[in-house]
Amino acid sequence: MQLNVIKWERLWWSISSLIILAGIIGMVISYSTFKAPLRPGLDFIGGTRLQLQLACAVEKTCDQPIDTGEVRNILAAQDLAGSTIQVLEGNILSIRTKTLDVDKRTQLQQELNDKIGPFDPETIQIDTVGPTIGKELFESGILALLVSFFGIIVYLSIRFKFDYAFFAIVALFHDVLVTAGIFSILGLVAGVEIDSLFLVSLLTIVGFSVNDTVVIYDRIRENFEGSPDLSVNQVIDISVNETLTRSINTSFTTILPLIAIFLFGGETLKYFALALIVGFTAGVYSSIFIASTLLAWWRNRQELAKS
Incomplete structure (x- = not known):
């Protein structure tokens, strides 16, 4: 059975939009309560x-x-x-x-x-x-995240084309927003606080997600070159299906030990593991259903503009 990704693209986009919207609402409420979009831990406020x-x-x-x-x-x-x-x-x-x-x-x-x-x-x-140390930790973490985004854009632009890089970054923002949004909601309903490990988890999520996206994009590029007679939608559907098993298996085997850490790893690592579980799940979803479908949408628009 083949997964028809492009046919249901609006469904995938709607699911992501609803989750991100709920997270943004949570961050707004959190900001009005804690003066921060997520409930800050001791590492950040002192x-x-x-x-x-x-x-x-x-x-x-x-x-x-x-x-x-x-x-x-x-x-x-x-x-x-x-x-x-x-x-x-x-x-x-x-x-x-x-x-x-x-x-x-x-x-x-x-x-x-x-x-x-x-x-x-x-x-x-x-x-x-101290609050000064907390501020420095926060600023350093955000800077590291922005630098990683810039490096990914440069790398993907060189390896593929700029549109590949752009939609890969969109998928990464999707993963970060989903993770941050869920933790903002957890901060409101369960008192979950973020610390410096949360920023580490975001960087780890970015690295994992872009790796999965690159695998799919690599296959898309190969199929574009090897099957010029196929339409954009056909190429991307075929490419996603060819890499689907690999993406799911890699993510599943990575998430399993994280679940064990979340359940038995103690309080220090519990929410670090949870952030990775959420982020990795969002990452495999965005690689398969967001990055690929957005690329198809853009390439179809380009072809219409040329005709």
Whole structure:
């Protein structure tokens, strides 16, 4: 069975447009709430993050989860009412707040020990990032992303033609927007924050997606040269079908270990893996259904203009 990509091009474009539109709405709401299109983590806005685990959890004797309302009251009493509170697995407390010095951290930890329950000192994690460092991380990440886009345009323009390069970049923007949009929604509904690893994931997604697009474009170019009697739509449909199995298998085998990391890799890598899962899925979709169909649309317009 052959996949007729060009016949259903408007369906593929509509699906992508709806997902991207939902993400843009999420980013607008997020900006009005957090002053950023995605909910920023400690890496970008600066502050202190405390993570503590109840001692009873280590001994597996806890009979009830941590009460976030009680934690919020403790923070409010210490003028930290705007802090973000997360309870992980019922007995791990994560608090993100404004920058605290050693004395204030010690006082907060003591209050939590006295009123919530004893925490295991060996599991305490404390991270402090200044806002200047956070700003530098963000600017460096965005610059790296823009440089990668420019390099891809130059490479594809030399290897193929400029229209190939342009639509490959459109597909990459599609993948980045889908990933960012989904994470903006997750930030609103599930409190998911982005950190420097999120920018790393975007760069990884760009590299993976352009590789898949280049494989399809390479076959399209070969078939254009080898079958000049076929129409643009026929060439692109044939090319996509010839590379379809390879694209799906490569993506599937890449996503499988990422799912394992998401499920069992711990909190540090969990959302990094999720971003890659979303981005790689969007990447294989855009390579097959967006980059190829847009190229066909453009080449057909060129042929009509010549006739």
